[in-house]
Amino acid sequence: MDGTLVGIIAFAALILLLGLRVPIAFALAGVATIGTFVMFAFRTGAFAPERAFRPTSSLVFSNSFDLIHSYDLSMIPLFVALGHIAYKAQITTRIYRAARVWLSAIPGGVAMASVVGCGGFSAITGSSIACASTMGRICAPEMLRMGYDKRLATASVAAGGTLGSLIPPSVLFIIYGIFTETSISALFLAGIIPGLISLIGFLLVIWIWVMRDPSAAPVEAERISTRERLAAAIDAWPAVLLFVIIVGGIYGGIFTATEAAAVCVSAALLIGFAQRRLTIASVISALRETVIQTTSIFIIAAGAKIFVAFVALTGVAGDIVGAVQAAELNVVVLMLAIAAIYLVLGMFLDPIGIMVLTLPLLVPLVEGYGLDLIWFGVVVIKLLEIGLITPPVGLNVFVIASVVGREVPIDRIFSGIMRFLTIDVLVLALIMAFPILSLLIPNSM
Numbered sequence: 341m342d343g344t345l346v347g348i349i350a351f352a353a354l355i356l357l358l359g360l361r362v363p364i365a366f367a368l369a370g371v372a373t374i375g376t377f378v379m380f381a382f383r384t385g386a387f388a389p390e391r392a393f394r395p396t397s398s399l400v401f402s403n404s405f406d407l408i409h410s411y412d413l414s415m416i417p418l419f420v421a422l423g424h425i426a427y428k429a430q431i432t433t434r435i436y437r438a439a440r441v442w443l444s445a446i447p448g449g450v451a452m453a454s455v456v457g458c459g460g461f462s463a464i465t466g467s468s469i470a471c472a473s474t475m476g477r478i479c480a481p482e483m484l485r486m487g488y489d490k491r492l493a494t495a496s497v498a499a500g501g502t503l504g505s506l507i508p509p510s511v512l513f514i515i516y517g518i519f520t521e522t523s524i525s526a527l528f529l530a531g532i533i534p535g536l537i538s539l540i541g542f543l544l545v546i547w548i549w550v551m552r553d554p555s556a557a558p559v560e561a562e563r564i565s566t567r568e569r570l571a572a573a574i575d576a577w578p579a580v581l582l583f584v585i586i587v588g589g590i591y592g593g594i595f596t597a598t599e600a601a602a603v604c605v606s607a608a609l610l611i612g613f614a615q616r617r618l619t620i621a622s623v624i625s626a627l628r629e630t631v632i633q634t635t636s637i638f639i640i641a642a643g644a645k646i647f648v649a650f651v652a653l654t655g656v657a658g659d660i661v662g663a664v665q666a667a668e669l670n671v672v673v674l675m676l677a678i679a680a681i682y683l684v685l686g687m688f689l690d691p692i693g694i695m696v697l698t699l700p701l702l703v704p705l706v707e708g709y710g711l712d713l714i715w716f717g718v719v720v721i722k723l724l725e726i727g728l729i730t731p732p733v734g735l736n737v738f739v740i741a742s743v744v745g746r747e748v749p750i751d752r753i754f755s756g757i758m759r760f761l762t763i764d765v766l767v768l769a770l771i772m773a774f775p776i777l778s779l780l781i782p783n784s785m
Contacts, residue, residue: 343653344654347375347654349375350371350372350375350654357370357371364640364692364696364697365640365642368644368696368697369642369643369646373400375650378392379650379653380396399653403645404642407518408638413514415598416511416514416638417630418598418602418605419601420637421626421627422601422604422605423461423467423470425605425608425609425612427465428617429608431464431612432460432464432474433478434576435456435460435461435579436454436456436460436479437572439453439456439457441569441572441573447550447554448492448546448549448557451492452543454475454479454483455497455539455546457478458475458501459507460579461504462505462506462507463509463579463582463583463586467504468501468691468725469504469728471503472500472739475500475501476501476739479493480497484744484747484748486558487558488556489556491748491753492556494740494753495760497740498729498757498760499736499757500542502725502726502764503538505724506531506718506721508532508586508587508590510527512691512721515696516695519645520703523714525597525782526782527714527717529782530715530718530781530782531718531721533778533780534722534770534778537770538725541767545763578607578608578615585604585607591785593785637692640696641692647700648696651701657705660701660704661704661708664705675772678702679772682698682720682723682726686723687730687731687733688733690735691724691727691728694724695720715775719771719772722764722767726765726768729760
């Protein structure tokens with residue numbers, strides 16, 4: 341049976357299952373397993389199912405086993421644990437408090453502090469949704485109590501939460517690196533400049549918003565002394581230390597990304613207990629949440645690994661690469677088409693689902709054009725960031741909506757998000773037009 345035909349049918353079936361809300365892990369593994377069985381059953385021309393059981397089971401179990409036992413994959417539970425432990429130890433919340441104190445005199449300062457807090461939280465946790473959820477509980481209610489415009493109060497946190505995908509460490513970068521066999525350490529470093537540009541862009545959106553409509557952000561009457569500002573900055577030192585260990589250790593060649601994660605988990609535990617902000621009960625709670633979150637990621641990754649092996653077996657990726665190259669599309673048209681695919685999928689699927697669905701086909705295509713996979717990884721993650729706040733299924737927007745409840749309707753949050761989406765698109769264009777923004781730091785390692 342023609343492998344390309346099987347591959348096309350499998351992709352159609354997968355999209356149908358996802359449309360029916362079948363969990364993506366089961367959809368990936370199920371379609372890949374059935375497709376692999378069909379390929380092996382028709383290997384000799386006639387349908388011989390008895391010859392397909394053993395090779396199918398071998399492909400399915402060996403690929404999932406190899407992935408789960410991957411050394412690089414151990415980064416995910418470590419960084420997820422780091423985020424939960426840092427939150428329990430109040431390390432991440434002190435970033436927001438320091439920004440809150442320093443930016444209080446600026447119009448829209450609390451909204452800006454929420455974005456800075458999200459950036460700092462992202463530099464420790466690596467999860468956009470966790471960032472939006474945690475910072476949303478802290479920042480959004482405070483801004484609403486102060487009388488901030490409801491759209492500004494909620495949209496700034498939802499947009500700021502997306503920084504968790506780009507600023508290292510990032511769970512999405514880890515998954516991308518594993519499936520494309522690229523350096524995860526280099527990917528982490530590649531996300532720094534684009535992440536900072538995105539953060540600055542969000543601050544600019546808030547500033548322009550408030551300059552145009554001063555009533556959107558009430559000015560705080562309370563004056564904060566220089567001593568209080570210094571105390572708040574000093575209080576945030578644990579977060580700075582953890583970020584320096586991750587980025588400085590990787591850049592300096594002292595640690596691999598996995599080793600940096602392990603060192604930071606140990607450091608967060610020591611700091612939390614030394615400052616008496618951690619208890620045994622809170623650590624157990626953090627580890628329980630880590631297990632739940634990590635398990636869901638691992639199940640999706642295992643299903644994706646099986647699907648990638650199936651796609652390689654069909655040869656459909658090679659056929660698509662050949663067809664695109666025969667069409668002689670230039671790089672600009674290719675990247676615009678890829679961006680359009682991700683933006684459309686981002687309206688309906690979660691980031692991990694989009695990545696594992698598209699990478700088996702797009703990576704061979706990008707390699708065929710001679711494009712850098714590290715740079716392409718940053719482009720992909722930025723596109724996934726945009727999907728997190730794109731209607732109708734912007735996950736970060738729904739997270740913030742669940743925090744504020746009925747006080748702010750979800751359509752109001754989306755209306756505020758559009759201003760931040762404009763900046764996201766501009767940053768994406770910069771990253772695509774100037775690859776040096778992504779490659780400068782990793783190339784200088």
